[in-house]
Amino acid sequence: MNPSACAAGLRPGPILGIETSCDETAAAIYCGERGLLAHCLYSQVKLHAQYGGVVPELASRDHVRRINGLIRAALADAGVQAGELGGIAYTAGPGLIGALMVGAAVASGMASALGVPLIPVHHMEAHLLAPMLEDPAPAFPFLALLVSGGHTMLVAVRGHGVYELLGESLDDAVGEAFDKTAKLLGLPYPGGPHLARLAEQGRAGRFHFPRPMTDRPGLEFSFSGLKTAVLTALPADADAQTRADLALAFEEAVTDTLAIKVERALQAAQLERVIVAGGVGANRRLREKLAERARRGGFALYFPRLAFCTDNAAMVAYTGWVRRRDGQMPGGALFTTPRWPLDSLTPPRSAA
Template sequence: MAAPILGIETSCDETAAAIYCGERGLLAHVLHSQVRLHAEYGGVVPELASRDHVSRINGLIRAALGEAGVSPADLGGVAYTAGPGLIGALMVGASVAAGLASALGVPLIPVHHMEAHLLAPMLEDPPPRFPFLALLVSGGHTMLVDVRGYGVYALLGESLDDAVGEAFDKTAKLLGLPYPGGPELAKLAESGRDGVFRFPRPMTDRPGLEFSFSGLKTAVLTALPPDADAQTRADLARAFEEAVTDTLVIKVERALQAAKLDRLVVAGGVGANRRLRAKLAERARHLGVALHFPRQAFCTDNAAMVAYAGWVRRHGGQAAGGALFTTPRWPLDTLTPPRAAA
């Protein structure tokens, strides 16, 4: 039996640890969110994030090992998020992972954060089969990726400016909503009325698979009255969410047709948005496309996806030299496949 992999996630404002074993599946995952820590600042403060990771990571690793019933000596490798992300936060997880791997004499496995998100639905039953189209939507990324296998990724389109999660957060701030803004805007939109405001569906009036969301924020600002009441703000939130989700659905359909794929994977924090899920489910049924989401807990940053991606890389034949590696920027399509199927 292959030894389990410990996964460590510290790319931004979640500290997490998880244990994954190929034969037994996900054995444990624990997470601490820093939302309250950063709320008073209206966004993530990198220095505070790094310090909080330092104070919590060892306790979370111990908790994950205990939940899994695994001792450190049982581990077959230590995987960690190497990038992209906040460099100080990444260094915390990388340093702890490197120390553990060295002490235990096991491989150190750097994991690409977006590959981990992309593979998160593999933790579900049934997992998606290759090939598939992946829509990666988060606070930092909006991507359409043609996925032919582990490590075989072709970028079809991405945002030219704000990522979709960033657009949600900035628009929520305009509407006076607390941090984190994206979920708050989606909640407010539920009480909004259809058709009171209408915003453009950016870049859908021309060919291509690129996105642009920064103009929607400006459209909301222009339409927002100085003395807007609660219902007006809800109507604006509804119109914004409709514009964003319609745009994503239109581009997804184009990408499915262009790549001739009949399976769709949606991952990243914005993948938890209920309106987006409903629209994609309706469109997938119409097109005869199989649709896969990770569970809600695995849409946002977590270590379960890191442990799984690390297991794929380790047991797929990738050599792990043990050198500590982190990078704030790391293009997904520069990855190469493991030497063997996991």
């Protein structure tokens, strides 16, 4: 057991992680000695598909229906009794406030009943640390490209809880741009994966879109103009091949832009390792382009497994374990927040 945990009188044991920030309900068990013991997830994609996007009230209600069963399943898969847990970690933000409150209420009740710490976890910090669940895990420091439906960020990660925001999107997040463009092309929800599959049938060179903000210094992103460019280029009577060609041109523009900014950020922060986190990190073209640039540029590249790119509780349980191990739980009491700047986090004591 970590000395700081002993000093705080904390009971040793695995951490239960709970994730309910948006449209995935998940529970996981992480143990410092044995690693990830179990992770269970239920996706609400089918529930929201008929509406073309996430309906917050429906998401919250479905979290209520699913969360207790997933927690029981995770405990059973891990072979852990609830009384053996050493803490309950939950996603406190950012996210949909109603959805966050479901996980927070369940976590708070369990922590109180079991007499263990309640550990609020920052959703973006959890994504940043998701590659730590892999073998080999990246060593600190590294550059993190965090790309999801709600965030596009470049972060210099110096250690657990020591984060420097280098650049972010000024408008649409990259995942949001994928989804909006997919909708323009008549693709179903969730649009990003459907657009990527359609792009595989596209012909290169028929359309070309700008690589936003790469012709000027800086590490910020802007993707809202790309979906407008697709709309302008989209004929009213576009056939299937034209839509595939547009999807490919859009995907190429986005992934090129991300790769260019990653190389700039590496130079600016003087780092030699890159991790990619968030749902868009599953995109095949992005992985291929970054891998090619890593070979040419000599930097190391890390991805979490595909299941841990999207929202999940494994990353929440791991982040909660780190915070508990180092004797510092952000917030220290039950809270939820739809907005929570990453750079407002207090580093664990061991990193301060």
